Amino acid sequence: MKNMLLTKEASKEKLRGGFYTPKEIADFMLKWAVNGNNEMDILEPSCGDGIFLQLIQENNIQYSSLTAIEFDEIEYEKSLNIGLENSTIINDDFHNYCLNTEDRFDLIIGNPPYIRYQYFSKEQQGLASQIFTNVDLKYSKLTNAWVSFVVGSSQLLKEQGKIAFVLPAEVLQVSYAKQLREFLAHFYNKINIVSFEKLVFPEIQQEVVLLLCEKNETNSHKIEHLELKNASELKNLDISKLENPQKRIDFKSNKWTFYFLEQEEIDFLEKLQKSKKVPKFGNYADVEVGITTGSNPFFTVPLSTVQFYNLEKYAKPLVGRSVQVPSLIFTEKDWLKNRDSEARTHLLSFPKMKDLNGSIGARDYLEFGVEQEINKGYKCGIREEWQIIPSQKLSDALFIRRNHLYPKLIINEANAYTTDTMHRVNIKNDTNLKAFTASYYNSLSFAFAEISGRSHGGGVLELMPSEVENIMLPYHESNEEIVGKIDKMIRSNKSIDEILEFTNKKILIDNYKFSKEEVDLADRIWKKLSKRRLNRD
Known part of the structure; x- marks a missing residue:
């Protein structure tokens, strides 16, 4: 079995695999996972420097059996030398192990490598693909190693069991993880997501979350999101808070950024989507890369x-x-x-x-x-x-691909060409360009832009063309009247709050008959999601 490509053979920027789990995170994950149970069969699918194994030893955590997998021989030796009793440390690729073992576990815990598909050998690509096929998922070239680790680990659980993983926050939002979100939502009965306002790995600008899932043979599917300031707040977090997640999982696989919101806010957005009261950006324009x-x-x-x-x-x-x-x-x-x-x-x-x-x-x-x-x-x-x-x-118009304060849609009056830093927006028949552009500048569209896109370190929100087309856009021809005013306000550096106060009244209340309470709710959602993203500057 060929080893996975390691960090020393490719830059750390290309491989997110070389960043080890901080002790405070590993400690908390074990505390949540074990929670007084001393008869677990435990699997660590990618033990790296052995932090989870060390803490199991240091904290004298009792278990029935412990299996750990590590593909890198040097790291494998380190884990072996910890000398845990009743443990089996295996030097292999997890994908290979996953497809060939008959063992099943109560707990699978770890920090899987973040390795892009193109750094897998052909053999590894085949193994990862097989893991997906086993649960009727499609494997694509966009899929990162951590996705196949989560899917494979889930297949190795007993009828009742838990997984606890450190994952990139992409799990909540990127389109290639959409089917993973669907899979998790159906497979597990309880899902907890713990995220952090401050970056845990600032050196790689990689936002991470803790994904804590449990299956218990009930028909209930609930999810909860908890955001802490930083990883050091974990030691004071009462794990009983995570025992009963409250939010209903939406099986239509909206991005899980939804769950940063309160149930009332989620219900409002879902009701809007169901009612189709507000059309989508793509009804009026086609969006393509520059x-x-x-x-x-x-x-x-x-x-x-x-x-x-x-x-x-x-x-x-x-x-x-x-x-x-x-x-x-x-x-x-x-x-x-x-x-x-x-x-x-x-x-x-x-x-x-x-x-x-x-x-x-x-x-x-x-x-x-x-x-x-x-x-x-x-x-x-x-x-x-x-x-x-x-x-x-x-x-006809331009939509900026990577945005900071809010995502911008611009009328291309200068007839300028653009590179792929901006998307090209072309209006469909009978759509008034000025009315269309003005109609976008409201709190509801901004909220859906935050939900549709994905956030990066540095407070950047990125949207791809299909995600832009998915934004709700309360189009009305009369909004042409306000395009000049919005333009003037932006040019004179008025705050976006002041601009939205003006536009929301015309676009949402007058034309679409939203109540003031509903508009306030939309504005609150936008502010909550954008503030969360901008806090990572």
């Missing part, structure tokens, strides 16, 4: 580069960064201001080499690109001619 140049530093340039190489003939207006967009209407004046400040405001759109004719400057610039090996980059290398950028289409 232009993939293959090398933004080479193909997106300031005016000085255009002038130096005489590239005017090939330069198209570009808006490439969110800081270049001051408001919800991006005007030609805005573009000129960016251009004059030496921002990268031109997209270089080259023809075939044979059509360059007398363009000496363009030939020189492309030669410079070859010297820099731009032509050998992956995206450029697969093109028929490396300098020809595909899909150079303009769009």
Whole structure:
């Protein structure tokens, strides 16, 4: 059996596997899991430096049997040397062990490696895929190792049993974990998620959660979310608080960011989704990624580069960064201001080499690109001619992919092209562009943007095109009247709270007949979710 690719063979940024569980987290997980039971059969599927095994020894935790798996020989030796009684330490890949063992466990606990699919050997990909197939799940190339660890571990539990894992917060929100969320919701009767306001692993900007699940042969499926300031608060947390989760699990597999909310807030959002009272963004517009140049530093340039190489003939207006967009209407004046400040405001759109004719400057610039090996980059290398950028289409509006305070939708009045830092938004027939854009600026749409997207370290909210199309958008043609006012308010640095106070009245109360209480609820949801994300700056 080949070993998994280890951190020393690939950078830590690519593999989230090299970050060991802090003692206070491991301590708490064991306390929750064992809870006075001294006859458990325990499995640690990826024991790493052996922190869970050490704590079991130090705290004199009693058990019937203990099995630990570790694929790295050095780490395996460390765990072996802890010398736990009545334990079996196995040097193997968990996927292989999972598919071949007949043992079943009361508790499976650990911090699985965060390793992307492409770092698995073909054999490992096959094993992980088989684990998924065994429970009728589809395995995809986006799936990270921690997902197959959770699915495989669940299959190794007895009829009544618990799992306790440290996982990336992606489990709550990314689309590739959607079927995992569905699986967990049906498989377990009690799910507790513990998250932290402050990053546990600041060095990797990776937000983590503790996933604590229990199956008990009842028909009840409940979930609870608990957020602490930091990991050190765990030692004072009463585990009885986690014994009876209260929130009903929604089997329609909404992202689990829902469960950061109170039941009243969840019910409000679910009722809205069910009633279809408010249409979705995708009813009025198609969203697609911006232009993939293959090398933004080479193909997106300031005016000085255009002038130096005489590239005017090939330069198209570009808006490439969110800081270049001051408001919800991006005007030609805005573009000129960016251009004059030496921002990268031109997209270089080259023809075939044979059509360059007398363009000496363009030939020189492309030669410079070859010297820099731009032509050998992956995206450029697969093109028929490396300098020809595909899909150079303009769009009616722009939606910024990664946002900070709130996610922005912008009318592209300047007819500027955009790179994949922004999504291209094209209006469907009979939709009024100004009314559509204004209709987006309200607390309900912002709340759904938070739920649809995923948050990253640094307080960033990222949305993919399908997630943008899923945002609720209370469109009304009369909202065209307020687009100028919103634009003015943003440009004069009015707070987003002041802007929403104005827009919510027109968009939600006047046009969609929401009560003031409902609008306050939507606003509270947006503030709660965005504040949670921004706290991680």
